[in-house]
Amino acid sequence: MKMVAERCGVSVATVSFVLSGRRSGQVAASAATAERIRTVAAELGYRPNHAARAIRTGRSGLVLLSLTQLSDPWCQSVSHAVNEASADRHLQPLILADGDWGEVLDTQPVDAAFLDAGTGADLDRIRGLVRRGLRLIVFSDDLEPDGFDVIRSPQQPGCGLAMEHLLADHVRIGCLTGSDPSRPGWHREDAYFAALQEAGIKPESDHLQRYTHDLAGVYDAALRLLDRADPPTAVFASSDFAAITVINVALRLGMSVPDDLAVVGVGNTEEGTQLHPSLTSVGPTEFFSTLADLIIQLAERPDDHQPTRHDFPWQLHRRESS
Template sequence: MSVKMRANKQSGATIKDVASAAGVSAMTVSRVLNAEPNVRPATRERVQSAIRDLNYRPNLSARNLARANAYFIGLLYDNPSAGYISELLIGALNRCRTSGYHLVLESCDAAGADWSNQIADMLRTSNFDGVIMPPPVCDHADVLAAVDAAGIPYVRIAPDTDLDRAPCILTDDRAAARRMTDYLIELGHTRIGFVLGPQEHGASRERHAGFLEGLSAHGLESEPELIAEGAFTYKSGLEAAEKLLSLADRPTAIFASNDDMAVAVIALAHKHALDVPRDLTVVGFDDTQTATAIWPQLTTVRQPISDMSSAAIELLASHLDGDAGALARREIRSEIVVRDSSAAPTG
């Protein structure tokens, strides 16, 4: 008996068991498993809790009864930005729906105890046809080793290292950050604060590098007091903004390396009675939905996140279909979107 068959029998839980434990219908459990958007957050959490408690794993082997190429694709993620994950899901879900594939989400919590073994166990019992991995999971050595050991094809989204390891979708984080820095300097800003993302995240390092390149190209130096630590979360953005806005000689512009932190900077600027953009220009990166849900609307780098996840699904499917001519990598360019949060410095 195979490992996969033993694992399924040992678990014993069915989708009906999960539905009963969560107090919902089996259809609702199915919607949660397939990451469909029309489920209330509280209901989704109840179902996910029941899945964890029962150690339920969907029996994906029945997929061939429905459709020969109805691939089951796993999305392995560990990213603190809710906006980024939402955009990622939009692209992946839309592409899967139009192609008849099924998407299953799996969280990789690198901070959890024994997480690498849990990921390995999950992959051995998942029956995934393939997986896609956004950052920073796509650069986690333990996750990559586990996927390789399970023999599951995969596509990496915006990897930072070992680009020839597997098919990947790339973006121009460094060049885009350089262009945004150029934009701020061309507006007349020379004292620019920068909010870092987590340093283990390749995109964060690339965006910081692009910022530094932009300063250097215009003969400006990076001042340590103008660099603030962040973690791609709203809370960390508030803490970084407090540091930068409390300086005796505060910056006239702040470039946050993602939108969640940029929105936090704007919120704290309002608390300090600073007008954005008259007193302080604020720009971000990603162009998630939050960028247009605030006032003033955020000038940011539009990273085509949903396009990237959609392209990852398409690239993975091509390899699963045995397309010998499928590309090994594809690059999708970002662009600057100018809105109301940026202007020339006054005074």
């Protein structure tokens, strides 16, 4: 840092201010000076000493993302959005893929953490982390802010929108859902059964197929649902991950989407929008970028932050697959 200061003709304090990413304080630098410092630092191969910074500032520069299934496009969209948002904020996302977030947070200092699935059973552990000063954002349908922020995005009304959309043109509707009750989205099949009952349609037992949470498991379940003499004409999938696999299996079987099979997923993920045909899905609008901003803001530790519930209502995003 001293060499950067000498090359730029400024103080070490100014270099520290610019390279730390701080936006306020007793030391300031013009935009031109800040750009010159960053350029010289890059030329000299400067790398910040995160351990020293953590000791000096009490911050680690790390943000933990606890994601249930990293292969799922929803989790990938969260990771991508946070990576983009943190790129110029001197924060490094640390991804925990389907691990024990409590155990990791007991040993790894982070500036903030996002948990993608929190329930009442987790409340005592979450409160324990909050008492230690950890800043948390928890995605949950039932928890309320209690020293931590809550992301609320009600699933059942949104899944009802998906079924309402399919029922406008279809009677024989299949459902692809997970097999593990502890996973997010387990109860989304309730909206499937409720919508069929309201429409006066008796569900066929083999029109609901469960999958294990890996690509092979989803593929096998989609194949069981579609590879038959009289397959359903539409599928409600409990995640975009499952819906994308349904489309791939349908195309492999020679079916046309949406002419032979309409497909709707859950999550409104970036991968679904880039698919051909693009995936109709239910979910919030601009959810991932907004969530990323909330996580980064929390990690930057505003003194006046109050634990908040952030509500994200779902919408139907109609695209080519239906």
